[in-house]
Amino acid sequence: MVRLYTDDLSIGYGERLIVNELSVQIPDQKITTIIGPNGCGKSTLLKAITRIISHQSGSVILDGQNVAKENTKQLAKKMAILPQTPESASGLTVGELVSYGRFPYQTGFGRLTKKDYEVVEWALEVTGTKDFKYHPVAALSGGQRQRVWIAMALAQETEIIFLDEPTTYLDMAHQLEVLELLQKLNREEKRTIVMVLHDLNQAARFADYIVALKAGQIVKAGNCEEVITQEVLQDVFNINAEIGTDPRTNKPMCITYNLLRGE
Incomplete structure (x- = not known):
């Protein structure tokens, strides 16, 4: 089943075209990972789909509706995005930050309702951050902070969550912690997860569907x-990769590679 797709989507900055007539389907209730070299348009694609930036031509369709014509608050009830470098949460506690995810549901003076508080508590529980509720976000480790940002996205109660390089700047253990959390959300909460990853083996291990981009x-x-x-990685990354099988998942993994020079 496909609820979300792009049709001949072109995105650029000024006269520079980053993504050119790209059509992609995002499988519902699956984990989709976007891979590709730096500057190929991965982050730009996520921002255009979630309407953070506008596109030049083509369309993004969600549930049969053009995303560009959706009401902002209504769209925020359907999809959430965790950017590559989330804005500073200086001075905020964990609970306060997560409560920001309830913004699309607030009316009038923006006071939190009983339902809002219940959803915030649930998001903290699911992400394992409840013990940090009254801690300053700035005092947390990198992995803990990332889980808190994911909790805020969960508090939006969207069925689709976009994440732009959610493991950046994290050590190996915290990377695994975050990815296993996203996998749990997908399997137990049926959330559709779309994320950009640089690590090919992480992409293979956790994704149901992979989109490999090159030059938009x-x-x-x-x-x-x-x-x-080997063929796809050579085309996308200009490497000669040795592909094996992950003994724990039976999925393909890149064992080693060489850079192709002048070939």
Whole structure:
């Protein structure tokens, strides 16, 4: 089932075209990972789909409706995005930050309702951040902060969550912690997860569907066995990769690689 897709989407900054006539379908209630070299349009695509930036032509369709014509608050009830570098939460406690996810549901003076408080508590519980509720966000570790930002996205009660490089700046243990949390949200809460990742093996391990981009266009999209191949990685990253099988997941993994020079 597909609720969200782009149709001939072109995105640019000024006269520079970043994404060119890209059509992609996002499988519902699955984890989709977007991979590709720096500057290929991964983050730009996420921002355009979630309407953070406008696109030049084409369309983004969600539930049969053009996202560009959706009411902002209504759209915020359907999709949430965690940017690559979230804005500073200086001076806020964890509970206060997570409560910001209730903004699309607030009316009048913006006071939190009983339902709002219940959802915030649930988001803290699910992400394992309840013990930090009254702690300053700035006092948390990188992995803890990332889980708090995810809790805020969850508090929006959207069925689709976008994350732009959610493991950046985290050590290996915290990267795994965040990715396992997202996998849990997908499996237990049926959330559709769309994220940009740089680590190919993490993409293969956690994604149901992978989109490989190069120069603003799709080179290959499909399951990890179809995308994490020597041929696709050579085309996308200009590397000669040795592909093996992850003994824990039986999914393909990049064992080692060489940069192709002048070939």
